[in-house]
Amino acid sequence: MRIGVLGTGNMADALATHWVRAGHEVVIGGRDTDKAGRLAARIGGGAEFAGLRAAADSAEVVLAALPFGAGAEVVRNLRAALEGKVLLDCSNPVGPGFRLLTEGGPSAAQHLAAAAPGAHVVKAFNLCHEDVWRMRPPVFDGRPLSVPLCGDDETALARARELVGDVGCEAVFGGGLERAGLLEATAALFIALWVGEGADAQAIAPPLAYAAGPRPH
Numbered sequence: 001m002r003i004g005v006l007g008t009g010n011m012a013d014a015l016a017t018h019w020v021r022a023g024h025e026v027v028i029g030g031r032d033t034d035k036a037g038r039l040a041a042r043i044g045g046g047a048e049f050a051g052l053r054a055a056a057d058s059a060e061v062v063l064a065a066l067p068f069g070a071g072a073e074v075v076r077n078l079r080a081a082l083e084g085k086v087l088l089d090c091s092n093p094v095g096p097g098f099r100l101l102t103e104g105g106p107s108a109a110q111h112l113a114a115a116a117p118g119a120h121v122v123k124a125f126n127l128c129h130e131d132v133w134r135m136r137p138p139v140f141d142g143r144p145l146s147v148p149l150c151g152d153d154e155t156a157l158a159r160a161r162e163l164v165g166d167v168g169c170e171a172v173f174g175g176g177l178e179r180a181g182l183l184e185a186t187a188a189l190f191i192a193l194w195v196g197e198g199a200d201a202q203a204i205a206p207p208l209a210y211a212a213g214p215r216p217h
Helices: 010-021 033-043 052-057 068-077 108-115 154-166 177-197
Strands: 002-006 025-029 048-050 061-064 086-089 120-123 146-151 170-173
Touching: 002 010, 002 052, 010 025, 010 033, 010 061, 010 154, 025 033, 025 052, 033 048, 048 052, 052 068, 061 068, 068 108, 086 108, 086 154, 108 120, 108 177, 120 154, 120 177, 146 154, 146 177, 154 170
Parallel strands: 002 025, 002 061, 025 048, 061 086, 086 120, 146 170
Antiparallel strands: 120 146
């Protein structure tokens, strides 16, 4: 698979590194091509670099590893290059005080879908810090990390599932793109618990066997 990565930050680095190791062709795209070149060299494995448009043009799947405030503008400028392609959104619109910046409006993923209506947007990889995605693989207590996906196109979801597997995780379907806001709100809650309270967010959910209440004996 040929993957274009929009952005040169930590999420771009962590995910692209896994995908290069899995044998995919990766092009790092950035406004600053020197920075994109340095990231591609650090990733190695034949990773290439280019400007944003060239990275999107050359790809089958595009990862938007961009801050919420910049993502829609970048994608809008690349809408022709993204036509018919899978567009993965890993952003979290979380601001000061762990506030959700979308404030009940369209999710960050829906903002990207509106900016490039011909792309097939999938929300993914937004619930963990970039250092979790650097793990080889992200496994905790013997259990691989699950990655929820929200999207409307089956082919795009299938591509996303493959890329989740290449990171060493298990994909779970979280619903259509209209549910991406729930993933973003979950990230805001988890970050507030982890950072603000020092709490174990994983401890707030019971095991699956108890999800509907204890079974009667």
